[in-house]
Amino acid sequence: MTRTVLDAPPNMAALFAKAALTARGRGGDLPDTHLARTGVTVDPANLAEYARVCRFPLADAVPATYPHMLTFPLQMALMSDRAFPLALPGLVHVRNRIDVVRPVAASETLDLEVWAERFAAHPSGATVDLCASVRAGGDEVWRGRSTYLARGAKAPDGAPESDVTVSVGDLERSVATWRIPDDAGRRYAAVSGDVNPIHLSGLTAKAFGFKRAIAHGMWVKARVLAALANRLPDAFTVDVGFRKPLFLPSTVTLATAQAEGGWDVAVRNQKSGTEHLVGTIRPLS
């Protein structure tokens, strides 16, 4: 395993460009590389902007999804590197799991580490997990696992089967209706740095085969957690599957139900009932 410590967060727009230019001719197994940053502090202005865009209250503890803001650029650096076997354009975020080991205060100094694992076979291609660990004072306080699907890609021989299914119970009761405006992708891109063109405009999304711009999955997940912010235990796991793309603009509903000391959740299109996100939130034991 090689571990590289970066001094500063990588430039995301440059990484997208690099990944697009070097998309062809990729293959092989996952690189055994860990990317890390140490002594990372939270920028209060970015945190406030993130909270506003995702509808979290501004508080001393960062939202459960916020450490992903810090680790995502490292994921991008890992995936855009030529040694990464899958082409970044066209990768679809299909599942995301976050473990909040304990609330993370905005004032804490954090150490981040990111790596890739579980190159797995999927009926329509291959999946890979981008994992992240966040430590404070030496203790792991937060874990993230983002599963990406590469359609048409082939996992190495002997690879395990992908596990992208998140199962929830009956979720018949919608508790909230959200009108998602057509600039939702641009607003989240501005605060997160995730400037993937599929989120920015209809035109740039079409270039990648989507009929309209689509919302960031992590933004939808963040909004779900914001809606439940005060109803969650201090330590929990939130595991969501991103189903059909949420096209912008849309009107969607949030359904919630208490389950096993936590919650089952779903975000669906208000008219068609198309599922965009289903997820479980459980206390972390």
Added chain:
Amino acid sequence: MASNSKPATRKAAIVGGNRIPFARSNSTYAQASNQDMLTATIDGLVARFGLQGKQVGEVVAGAVLKHARDFNLTRESVLGSKLDPATPAYDVQQACGTGLEAAILVANKIALGQIESGIAGGVDTTSDAPLAVGDDLRRILISLNSAKTLQDRLKAIAKIRPGMIAPEIPRNAEPRTGLAMGEHAQLTAHEWEIGREEQDELTVRSHQFMAAAYDQGFFDDLVTPFLGLTRDQNLRPDSSAEKLAKLKPVFGRALPEGAEATMTAGNSTPLTDGASAVLLASDEWAEEQGLPVLAHLVDAQTAAVDYVHGGEGLLMAPVYAVPKMLARNGLTLQDFDFYEIHEAFASTVLATMKAWEDPAYCKEKLGLDAPLGSIDRSKLNVHGSSLAAGHPFAATGGRIVASLAKTLHAAGPGKRGLISICAAGGQGVVAILES
């Protein structure tokens, strides 16, 4: 038959309080909304008294500067807090009296047996302040919204003039006089001959007392850090009369020719952001929950003065409220162990005390046979007040109630404290606490 005796009620207990440190305007809390601050403050109170998932009878709070979207500010904050979501809430607003009025409302329902417990609070931000469009533009936009045809819409749009686009920024000024509150206070200071030195002295005292209280840990169970702030940002432990003497007066444009302006940015409270909350309960509820009773809210009174045409000072209403409350309780002004007179301006505190000492004023204006007399200055604002802490309008009442209740409790049973808070619109809210 008319009677002075009050109906059989019980006295509401003050269990404790919580606030976030107060921040100077456009500083640490610049990105925080009223709802963010009130929610954090309620959650701090919840954590302190083990109220997670529990219901209290009612949560009552308010803000003076409020966005139109915050019509249900307190209920929304409750829904975002760790309290049981089935906890009812409502908003109140009585300018700078909001926080104390909220506590009185909660205490009265407890006194009548309508609720067993409640939270009173207040929050204000001058950083995340509501901006409104001018009234002309607002009317055009309303007609645009209701226009049915394209022609009507174009007609409405054509009425918009560039000069209408500038937003209206809320001002700390009286709508009927056009004068800032500080200008009004400077007029009163002049009328009562309140000198610059005594104002600066009171200011230094406030800073020093509050700094000492922080150092002694007095605020450890009254304040929860927020967004990196652990103490009130306005607090200057090294404040001195010499430093304050160097400041230039900032009010006085309404003073008569030749009169000395005495009020500075030092001896006036700055614009501040913050929130506070107080937990009140019946004695029985507090006991069931295993919670302490610091003090009881014994009585309260409001008053208002005609500061527009009546020749009275804008912030003099508490001077009228206190004697009414004293008479009802058979007390004199000297029957108190602690006094909390809100320091909107140093001159306001001094004018209030001077008025109570003035035989002619007490007879003519307050209708009293004898003046209320002096108060022992060593019992006044003993842990500092708004000049040091700052004054996020609606949050000040909760700050004072919790601090005074703790002070009385520490002094032992049977101690009595007086709270006096002046408010915009020529109003005053006063109350008696007793341990």
